[in-house]
Amino acid sequence: MAQNNQDLDVEINLVSFISLLSVCICFLLLTAIWIQVGSLNVKQAVGGQSAAETKKTPAVWAQMGADGAVVLKLHDFSRAETRKLGGSRLKIKVSSEPDEVGLWDKKELGEQVSLLQSINADFRTALIIPNSKTKYENVIKLMDHFKEFGMKDLGVSPL
Amino acid sequence: MTNNVLEQTSMESPLLACSTLKPKGGRYLNALAATLMLTSLVDAFSILVVYLLMSYSSSGEILFISKDMVLPTASMAEDLDRQVIVKYEKGKYYVEDEELELKDLFSKLLGMRKEFQKKYPELEFENKIIIQADRNVEYGHLNTVIHAGAQAGYEEIKFAVMMGGVSS
Numbered sequence: 434m435a436q437n438n439q440d441l442d443v444e445i446n447l448v449s450f451i452s453l454l455s456v457c458i459c460f461l462l463l464t465a466i467w468i469q470v471g472s473l474n475v476k477q478a479v480g481g482q483s484a485a486e487t488k489k490t491p492a493v494w495a496q497m498g499a500d501g502a503v504v505l506k507l508h509d510f511s512r513a514e515t516r517k518l519g520g521s522r523l524k525i526k527v528s529s530e531p532d533e534v535g536l537w538d539k540k541e542l543g544e545q546v547s548l549l550q551s552i553n554a555d556f557r558t559a560l561i562i563p564n565s566k567t568k569y570e571n572v573i574k575l576m577d578h579f580k581e582f583g584m585k586d587l588g589v590s591p592l
Numbered sequence: 593m594t595n596n597v598l599e600q601t602s603m604e605s606p607l608l609a610c611s612t613l614k615p616k617g618g619r620y621l622n623a624l625a626a627t628l629m630l631t632s633l634v635d636a637f638s639i640l641v642v643y644l645l646m647s648y649s650s651s652g653e654i655l656f657i658s659k660d661m662v663l664p665t666a667s668m669a670e671d672l673d674r675q676v677i678v679k680y681e682k683g684k685y686y687v688e689d690e691e692l693e694l695k696d697l698f699s700k701l702l703g704m705r706k707e708f709q710k711k712y713p714e715l716e717f718e719n720k721i722i723i724q725a726d727r728n729v730e731y732g733h734l735n736t737v738i739h740a741g742a743q744a745g746y747e748e749i750k751f752a753v754m755m756g757g758v759s760s
Contacts, residue, residue, distance in 0.1 A: 466649050472672045
């Protein structure tokens with residue numbers, strides 16, 4: 434009985450297991466990527482297709498001002514929809530938050546985008562028109578905000 | 593049944609066993625040398641391996657980012673895949689790390705596209721470029737890259753960003 438119990442007491446050789454794990458850790462540490470780089474994908478907004486080929490979908494052209502304000506210009510919305518919104522130009526004012534100096538009001542932008550989406554369910558396209566002095570970071574921020582609010586097709590306009 | 597496996601392998605505290613005042617435990621009694629707990633070491637190693645495997649990326653580093661360059665941050669960014677990289681850094685333009693004059697940008701991009709089509713006629717060229725620039729750069733400098741890309745037939749632009757930032 435005692436001999437049988439001793440047979441059950443099997444020792445695993447931990448040293449080789451530790452060696453294997455150490456090699457794995459070394460390899461993974463050497464090949465690990467610590468900075469996560471991603472991409473924001475946009476399409477060329479101008480050119481590419483002829484006007485006849487282009488399918489007309491409701492879109493906004495977001496013109497970035499030098500002060501941080503953004504003007505949304507409605508394109509291919511019906512007259513009734515435009516009338517409902519009170520015009521084809523919607524101005525997003527500059528944010529009053531201290532950490533968003535020189536940026537648009539994100540909350541107001543979100544409200545306007547969801548309003549447009551409620552008026553026209555096909556609305557998913559935004560074209561960003563920066564000016565030459567706009568900081569690259571702000572262009573990316575606006576794209577990011579549009580994506581956050583459910584805009585799938587983003588474009589950027591060459592100057 | 594008193595000689596069972598669980599009792600034999602039950603853990604004893606090496607610290608208590610090493611106590612010179614009141615040592616506890618059988619095997620370690622009066623032994624001053626603390627034994628190494630291999631089981632916990634293996635546990636720690638296993639957790640490390642699992643963590644590193646979770647963050648492992650098979651695509652490797654696509655972009656080389658110099659220490660002076662800070663990419664903009666975006667919370668809605670997608671994974672980056674390998675495409676033609678155009679970099680703007682310190683007033684200079686680089687295509688695949690080759691410094692170029694602004695006037696040569698279009699011809700270089702077009703040349704790369706044509707070369708790919710010549711080399712791999714059965715494959716379709718993806719017509720995408722990755723633009724890499726510091727976050728404080730003015731858009732006007734990147735506009736020329738977008739223009740050159742559009743003229744050379746690159747339809748999609750991927751702006752390289754840092755992933756996962758909280759967008760303000």
